[in-house]
Amino acid sequence: MSSTVVNVVVAGLGGQGILKASDILADAALGAGLDVKKSEVHGMSQRDGSVASDVRFGPEVLSPMVPPGEADYLVVLAPDQVEVNRPQLRQGGILISPDQVSENVLPNRQSLNVALLGLLSTYLEIREADWLAAIRANLPEKVHEANAQAFAIGRAAR
Amino acid sequence: MDLSDRMLLSGNEAVALSARGLGFTLGAGYPGTPSTEILEEFSALGGSAQWSPNEKVALEVALGAAYAGARALVTMKHVGLNVAADPLFTAAYTGVTGALVVVSADDPGMASSQNEQDNRRYAVAAGVPMLEPADSQEAYDFLAEAVWISERWRLPVLLRMTTRVCHSKTVVRPHALAGPAAPPHFERDIAGRVMIPANARPAHQRLRTKLAEIAAWGETALLARRMEGDPSLGIITSGISYYHAREAAPGYAGAKPGANFLKLGLTYPLPIEAIRRFAASVRRCVVIEEGDPYLAEAISAAGIAVEGKAEMYRFGELNVGRVRRILAGDASPEPPPPRGKPPQLCQGCPHRIVFEALTRQGCIVAGDIGCYTLGVLPPFEAMDSCVCMGASIGVGLGLRHVLPEEEARRVVSVIGDSTFVHGGITGLVEMIYNPPPTGHVVLILDNGTTAMTGLQEHPGTGRTLDHRPTGRVVFEDLARALGIPNVHVLDPVKGRTEFERVLAESLASRSLTLLIVRRPCLLAAKRDADRARASQA
Numbered sequence: 304m305s306s307t308v309v310n311v312v313v314a315g316l317g318g319q320g321i322l323k324a325s326d327i328l329a330d331a332a333l334g335a336g337l338d339v340k341k342s343e344v345h346g347m348s349q350r351d352g353s354v355a356s357d358v359r360f361g362p363e364v365l366s367p368m369v370p371p372g373e374a375d376y377l378v379v380l381a382p383d384q385v386e387v388n389r390p391q392l393r394q395g396g397i398l399i400s401p402d403q404v405s406e407n408v409l410p411n412r413q414s415l416n417v418a419l420l421g422l423l424s425t426y427l428e429i430r431e432a433d434w435l436a437a438i439r440a441n442l443p444e445k446v447h448e449a450n451a452q453a454f455a456i457g458r459a460a461r
Numbered sequence: 462m463d464l465s466d467r468m469l470l471s472g473n474e475a476v477a478l479s480a481r482g483l484g485f486t487l488g489a490g491y492p493g494t495p496s497t498e499i500l501e502e503f504s505a506l507g508g509s510a511q512w513s514p515n516e517k518v519a520l521e522v523a524l525g526a527a528y529a530g531a532r533a534l535v536t537m538k539h540v541g542l543n544v545a546a547d548p549l550f551t552a553a554y555t556g557v558t559g560a561l562v563v564v565s566a567d568d569p570g571m572a573s574s575q576n577e578q579d580n581r582r583y584a585v586a587a588g589v590p591m592l593e594p595a596d597s598q599e600a601y602d603f604l605a606e607a608v609w610i611s612e613r614w615r616l617p618v619l620l621r622m623t624t625r626v627c628h629s630k631t632v633v634r635p636h637a638l639a640g641p642a643a644p645p646h647f648e649r650d651i652a653g654r655v656m657i658p659a660n661a662r663p664a665h666q667r668l669r670t671k672l673a674e675i676a677a678w679g680e681t682a683l684l685a686r687r688m689e690g691d692p693s694l695g696i697i698t699s700g701i702s703y704y705h706a707r708e709a710a711p712g713y714a715g716a717k718p719g720a721n722f723l724k725l726g727l728t729y730p731l732p733i734e735a736i737r738r739f740a741a742s743v744r745r746c747v748v749i750e751e752g753d754p755y756l757a758e759a760i761s762a763a764g765i766a767v768e769g770k771a772e773m774y775r776f777g778e779l780n781v782g783r784v785r786r787i788l789a790g791d792a793s794p795e796p797p798p799p800r801g802k803p804p805q806l807c808q809g810c811p812h813r814i815v816f817e818a819l820t821r822q823g824c825i826v827a828g829d830i831g832c833y834t835l836g837v838l839p840p841f842e843a844m845d846s847c848v849c850m851g852a853s854i855g856v857g858l859g860l861r862h863v864l865p866e867e868e869a870r871r872v873v874s875v876i877g878d879s880t881f882v883h884g885g886i887t888g889l890v891e892m893i894y895n896p897p898p899t900g901h902v903v904l905i906l907d908n909g910t911t912a913m914t915g916l917q918e919h920p921g922t923g924r925t926l927d928h929r930p931t932g933r934v935v936f937e938d939l940a941r942a943l944g945i946p947n948v949h950v951l952d953p954v955k956g957r958t959e960f961e962r963v964l965a966e967s968l969a970s971r972s973l974t975l976l977i978v979r980r981p982c983l984l985a986a987k988r989d990a991d992r993a994r995a996s997q998a
Contacts, residue, residue, distance in 0.1 A: 316802065317804065326630075329469055329630060330469060333467065333469045333632070338632060339469055339630070339631070339632060340596075340629060340630065340631045341469070341629060341630040341631075342625060342628065342629040342630075343628065344572040344573075344624065344628070351802070351804060351805055351807070352801065352802050352803050352804030352805070353801025353802045353803075355801075364631075365704045365705075365707045365708040365713075366701075366704045366705045366707075366708045366780065366781050367596075367625060367629035367630075367631060367701075367704065368625065368629075368705075368780050368781070370708070370780060370781035370782050371780065371781075371782040372782075383802075384801070384802070387799045387800070387801050387802075388799070390799055
């Protein structure tokens with residue numbers, strides 16, 4: 304069964320939209336009809352410390368935390384947080400890092416999280432419509448357009 | 462399958478949604494990670510919710526509501542129950558007329574806490590039934606069970622959650638819930654509620670009778686789930702540990718579990734005969750639990766042979782990897798977790814200026830609980846103790862009483878505004894009543910919000926939980942009324958030089974001084990500006 308559960312870790316620093324990105328991913332998977340669990344530790348994340356959020360989805364998810372070293376995908380928003388989180392990635396797992404999307408082409412810096420989700424989406428069997436619905440559900444209306452654009456840029460970056 | 466009724470909710474959101482469905486009349490609490498979002502969400506859903514000055518008051522308010530027949534919810538983090546323990550223990554004697562559910566959100570691993578106490582011990586010590594949800598659906602369902610138990614046996618019920626249950630989002634299918642049978646009203650019950658010894662003695666007997674009845678009921682209640690797998694291994698577990706154990710047990714990838722499971726929902730009183738039968742049905746029986754060996758001890762004490770975990774797994778959270786090690790009997794040292802970047806005081810945070818000054822002036826700092834506890838980290842390293850909410854003042858006074866004068870004169874107490882309201886006011890009373898020979902200096906770092914837990918209101922902000930205007934406790938008025946001779950209100954940003962001068966003079970004065978260092982939290986100021994803009998638009 305474990306092979307049918309997808310394990311994603313989204314990591315970075317407080318203020319980068321890590322939890323927002325993992326909310327969007329979890330909602331997209333929920334929209335696709337899957338069982339979903341999402342877990343992270345709150346509390347001091349606003350104060351610029353390391354933040355990591357686990358999202359797991361599949362037919363049935365048990366623990367809400369990705370077991371150590373079993374992430375299929377590691378999405379990192381801060382370059383200096385890659386090495387800290389790399390032990391979470393399983394052998395053969397896929398690292399998605401900020402250098403894979405050029406910041407210059409993004410509508411704004413705040414949308415890096417959604418751009419990296421766009422890149423992640425090319426590996427996952429979740430329909431684009433479910434992704435876009437999740438983006439709309441989690442962000443205020445005035446930034447929908449910019450984030451849809453960032454998502455498309457991320458999708459094209461692979 | 463209709464998916465439209467599926468919601469992805471945190472355990473905290475699920476409790477709030479359930480509380481609304483169950484018609485809870487009142488929710489009270491004090492903010493504390495990981496419990497804070499329950500009341501915020503309950504309020505956002507239209508429920509009547511309030512922040513109280515501290516958990517003790519919150520529980521007392523909820524108890525009064527439950528005496529009047531209402532369904533009342535009180536929420537707090539694990540250490541909050543230490544503060545609320547006094548009313549809890551005797552509320553178990555008086556019982557309630559409506560429903561009283563106490564949410565204790567424990568923090569194994571101390572993601573954002575000063576200790577990792579296991580509050581399952583409180584259920585036993587106070588004699589209150591306890592339910593432990595494992596995910597958001599159970600958080601939703603178990604609140605309804607807690608109400609049923611509370612109303613059936615007229616007892617407060619502890620809903621014990623943990624960080625991962627509170628904050629993990631899992632799928633919830635809401636369903637119809639029944640509201641209270643009758644609106645609140647007063648029924649006099651002097652013998653039942655006035656705990657003079659003559660009334661408390663029979664009340665204690667009543668409590669033990671009720672607990673015996675609940676224990677008997679719990680043996681057959683559906684709160685415990687049994688799952689049949691391979692009988693060579695049996696696992697007894699509860700809460701989040703259940704899911705880790707399901708995944709860690711051998712045969713996880715197979716069609717049925719690689720072990721037999723007894724997953725407990727009611728963990729006080731324990732369904733001990735059901736546990737005995739389960740243990741007898743398997744060849745090897747292991748208890749998987751986070752924190753203290755609470756279940757293992759209770760089950761062993763009943764003469765049932767079970768394996769607990771090695772002492773090393775008492776520390777920190779469990780996860781799938783650690784449960785695999787427990788099942789394998791592996792007590793070899795674990796690799797240290799990767800060290801991330803620690804949190805720090807925000808750039809431009811007014812607390813920074815205070816800690817720089819305290820360091821420069823060579824202060825011995827009795828600290829307290831909040832964002833400003835980060836003043837202990839480099840580059841400041843300007844804190845010498847941090848124990849519990851409000852302890853800065855008492856600890857500072859104690860240091861002043863016994864240290865040689867040269868050291869005593871450098872002692873200050875540093876406390877935040879919300880923390881001051883919570884547990885610092887009685888410290889000021891102590892200072893007036895038992896002043897040290899060298900005097901004392903207390904600093905309230907007043908940033909106008911409960912910043913650490915996510916910018917909640919408190920009695921010093923003059924706004925309610927949902928940010929509406931209300932009565933405000935003015936710290937300087939309070940301090941002057943108590944008779945503190947020197948009370949200064951200072952802005953550390955605009956009046957930095959003056960602040961440093963007043964601090965130095967106060968340290969030299971041998972008098973009692975309160976410095977209210979007032980400057981809004983940057984994050985709160987931004988939030989308020991955003992809110993004002995939104996309301997104009």
